[in-house]
Amino acid sequence: MLAFRNLWRCQNQISIISQNPVRLLLKNYHNKEPVPVSWEKPEIGWAKLNFDGSSKGRAGKASIGGVIRNHKAEFLMGYAESIGRANSTIAELTALRRGLELVLENGWSHVWLEGDAKTLVEIIVKRRQVRCAEVQKHVSHINSIIPELNSCIVSHIYREGNRTADKLAKMGHYLEKPQVWLNPPEEVLPLVLEDAEGKIFFRRR
Template sequence: MMLGVTSILRCQGLIQNTVRLLNRNLHKEAIPVEWKKPEIGWTKLNFDGSCKGKLRKASIGGVFRNHKAEFLLGYAESIGRTTSVIAELAALRRGLELVLENGWTDLWLEGDAKTLVDIIVEKRQVKCAEAQRHVNHINLIIPELNNCIVTHIYREGNRAADKLAQIGHQLEKPKLWRHIPPNEVLQIVNEDAEGKIILRRR
């Protein structure tokens, strides 16, 4: 009888520990992520780079929206073989070139590659010469803007740019969308505008 009670107590202890562990993990995992609108008069660029497979085929994409979360401009392009870091930098650089072309002066730049965001914000030097060329170009454009902030967001809040980067893999030449996003991006843009929250699982 004592063995039975001991076993039951041990079992109950294991169950309680497992429940506690599961609760802790669930609490850890549930990070709410939401795309945020820029302030009135500001334009927000979300950018992303994509690198696929052993051949490291890369593409870039980005989306510009205003304070009403209205789609202003999207871009996508295949950029050949390279690394994911170069793809992210190329996506931001192309976005900034479009900023100058369109005369936007107050910019919120947002991407999901934290390392890259840190490089730009902290004006770090990088070892790769090609990456440094992109960084130098980006650092020349940013001072031309009236105001500019650069932030990191989890991928769940960068879905529109991510989708455009995926579209870039299928393109033979660079493509722009003005005022109306491609069908694959439309739902994401609408969900972002409505403030949809997506839980990030760590």
């Protein structure tokens, strides 16, 4: 029980230390009008990694997922897996870490990283210090991988624009072992096609 409480506390112990030169594209909408949200294609020559984590409860069963696509919105790779018990912070960081490992393994060097957890995006970009050792371990590993890329953009997107990664992360709960797809599984194919078509959702703040 103590371990689970510590995992929960990790989500609330973040303080800013310094800045990171990685480009940050945080989409801040301050008006009360509906905000159009859609998945955006990367530029030619770039790969885009959308990642997400799923956790049931403060420190319940967790899983991760992500998808990598090119400038044509073509599905290059997807992944998902169960990671045992973890809070949402650890799940999100694990999803990004695993995605970056696959990026390096496959030789993509110009990469756009995008997730729907704004605080975690800021942790990576601004190198925020965290008191939780497990969170810091993941952050350090992620920040050691990013410099190996020729170019990297890190951005936040609302959940409506991250549906494919979200679906894969939820699928991870039911997997007995880590899974990597070179073609979109049936469960996410409709979402991949809608993203490619530029389907727009309207979100109220």
